[in-house]
Amino acid sequence: MKDQESDPQGRYKLQLFVTGASPNSVRAIANIKRICETHLPDNYDLEITDVYRQPLLAHDKQLVALPMLLKMHPHPVMRLVGDMSDKEKVLKGLGILPGLQEND
Amino acid sequence: MAISPSSKKELPLLQKTPTGIDGLDEITNGGIPKGRPTLICGDAGCGKTLFSLEFIVRGATQFNEPGVFVAFEEKADELAANVTSLGFDLKRLVATKKLRIDHVHIDRSEIQETGEYDLDGLFIRLGYAIDSIKAKRVVLDTIENLFSGLSNESIIRSELRRLFQWLKEKGVTAIITGEKGVNGLLTRQGMEEYVSDCVIVLDHRVTNQISTRRLRVVKYRGSVHGTNEYPFLIDADGISVLPVTSLTLESRVSSQRVSSGIPSLDEMLGGKGFFKGSSVLVSGTAGTGKTSIATSFANEACNRGERCIYFAFEESPDQIMRNMKSLGMNLSKHIKSGLLNFQASRPTSHGLEMHLLVIFKMIRQFKPSTVILDPITNLVTVGTVSELKSMLVRLIDFLQKEQVNVLFTALTLNYTVNEQTDEGVSSLVDAWLMVKDIELNGERNRGMYIMKSRGMNHSNQVREFVISSKGLELVEVFLGPDGVLTGSAREERMLMEKAETALKSFSQGRKDREIDRKSLQLESQIESLRSEFESVKDELNKIYLEDELRKEVMKKNREQMTLTRRNKGGSGNPKK
Structure with missing residues (x-):
């Protein structure tokens, strides 16, 4: 695990879009923070954005389903939708767990 | 299901947003x-x-x-x-x-679902x-x-x-x-x-x-x-x-009349032509001059300064214009002035409904007073007869509402069978002209008659339809003992009549002259009698005068005699 975290791709750049203090948003924030602390300690930047406050972002960032975590770095860009309760899928989406293919 | 009783009640309350779509x-x-x-x-x-x-x-x-x-x-x-x-x-x-x-x-390829979301x-x-x-x-x-x-x-x-x-x-x-x-x-x-x-x-x-x-x-x-x-x-x-089925029969009507462009046809139609905003069907077999009638109607509309759209399904505009020039109609000047609009298309270029839509659209845009469809029969190639009929019903409805004159031409393939169901529209149109071939004495002539013309006094006569460089004309056919005469037979008959008249007038003149002569003769006779009378009178006078004169002379003589006898002294009878 440690090898993967400090891979040459550099720090993870993550942005989490939430909608105020909705139950999904609250859960998503808690979940992603826990996952990042566990799997990417000190190797990530997480920005949490309340879309209600910046509605223009919804258009600019092509937001539809919320909450959504946007992984901007490392490539490829991934959009993780939901309250991040499915830990395995979050890890796959972040590229931490291998074997990301079409699920469901 | 769509309209439940409860929602019917709020029907007038339902507000609507116009889409603006035609x-x-x-x-x-x-x-x-x-x-x-x-x-x-x-x-x-x-x-x-x-x-x-x-x-x-x-x-x-x-x-x-x-x-x-x-x-x-x-x-x-x-x-x-x-x-x-x-x-x-x-x-x-x-x-x-x-x-x-x-x-x-x-x-989807870059989305991972990780739980509940909205x-x-x-x-x-x-x-x-x-x-x-x-x-x-x-x-x-x-x-x-x-x-x-x-x-x-x-x-x-x-x-x-x-x-x-x-x-x-x-x-x-x-x-x-x-x-x-x-x-x-x-x-x-x-x-x-x-x-x-x-x-x-x-x-x-x-x-x-x-x-x-x-x-x-x-x-x-x-x-x-x-x-x-x-x-x-x-x-x-x-x-x-296209809201094509108009459900009402509420179109306004006009009692104004428009000329058909053929004076002699107008004459047959009570002297004034068709009603304004009426629908006219011209049907006939091939080559009977349907297009010529249609064009002359269009030409007349343009001459009146009105707009006209000509939907040609058979010939190209150039073709029609060239052909009509031979009849003395100059259509290109109307096209130039923007009064005449040719819309030529093959029937197969769209479906029937599309044709109708295109026609509607053109009419709405151009706002013509007259519309020609030449010929409607060709549209059958893209639909069935019943479809065509329903299309024409809607077209006629629409045009009547807009007070547009419309003239259809229809080709009849077999004119001996059932003339009454000509594309099924004959019952819809206001006036129906039939152009027919009349084959007689080894020549083909065109005969035209008015099958119907609603609301006006119209001629029931078959006329001969003559197409010449002077234009279109309806000539009265000759009704002789052998029936209807057309073409050269009619001409011959007319010539014969002409000759007869000439002869008649000649003989009339001769008689007149004879009478003149006779009266002259009589007059001269009168003159001679009068002179005779004069001379007789003269004679009478003369006799009378002589008589007088003789009497005088005798008297004188007697006196002389007496005188002489006295002088001789009674010598007896001198005469003895």
Whole structure:
């Protein structure tokens, strides 16, 4: 695990879009923070954005389903939708767990 | 189901938003339900996107209702480019804050679902877009794409329900498009479940290799609406729907008359020609001069300074113009002055409904006083006779409403059988002229008669229809002991009559002269008698005078004698 975290791709750049203090948003924030602390300690930047406050972002960032975590770095860009309760899928989406293919 | 008794009560309360789409508002009695979502569904390529986009553009340009177009399929630039040909300048509308296009892109390959979510992102975007331009109209094209981008169907369904509720609360009039589903479903994902106020189905059918787009209002809760399938047209002006079945017979009528362009025909029609706004059918076999009659009607309209559209389904405009020049009609000057408009097309270029739509459109744009369709029979090639009849019924209805004179020509292939069912329109038209071949004495002549002419005194005579370089003329046929004479037989007969008259007048003159001579003779006789009388009188006078004279002389003589006898002294009788 440690090898993967400090891979040459550099720090993870993550942005989490939430909608105020909705139950999904609250859960998503808690979940992603826990996952990042566990799997990417000190190797990530997480920005949490309340879309209600910046509605223009919804258009600019092509937001539809919320909450959504946007992984901007490392490539490829991934959009993780939901309250991040499915830990395995979050890890796959972040590229931490291998074997990301079409699920469901 | 669409109109329940309870919703019927609030019928007058239902507010509608005019779409601005040509003809649709007539079918729906004013537009789609205001402040509610309407579903438009149909196959790929049937015009859903264009339809909804025109709704937005017309709203922005004609009704001052800004609109938001949420595109799930195409990017804003692509959309703008697609509709430039229709004269929709989306970029300008966007710049003037009349329109917002939001392209929602969902790429499943870069999405990982990790638990519970909602579609708040879409709500926020839409809400922001609506508020930023104070939109009254919203289009979601095609929202079903959400189902392919996201996998949690139950979330999407509940969110869609919430979305439509939310749109209603916002008070925007929305159009949701959906692709036609399988197994009779209107849409793939059963959108009709959520949008229950108004459903419009678009269809694109190909029959006999000719495609026709059609539209049908399947459901309109709380409102009456036309339930038929209406053809619609996508052309340079956008969409036009044709509310083709006019249900009423309330067209105004005129008692004004218009000339047919053939003075002798006008004469047969009570001396004044057809009624204004009437429909005229000219039927006849090939080569009987139907087109010539039609053109002369058109020419006459233009000569009066009125507009005329000539729909030619057989000949090209140039051909007609050249041919008519030989009859002394100069059509090109009317084309130049813009009074005459030729619309030549092959019947097979569209379906019947399309033809009708094109004709309607042209008539609305050009506003002619006279329309010619030459010949309607050719349209049968793209439809059945009954279809053609229903098309013509609607066309005649429409034209009568607009007070346009219309002249159809129809080719009769077999004129011995059943003249009464000429394309089935003969009962609809106001006047029906038949042109027939009359074959006699080894030559073919044209005979014309008026089969019917409603509301006017018209001639029941068969006339000979003569086409010459002087134009068209109807000549009275000669009714002789051998029946009707036409052509050279008529000419011969006429010559004969002429000769007879000449002879007659000659003999008349001779008699006159004889009488003159006789009277002259008598007069001279009178003169001679008179002179005779004079001479007799003279003679009488002479005798009388002589008598007198003799008497005188005798008297003198006697006196002399007496005197002499006395002188001799009584010598007896001197005579002895």
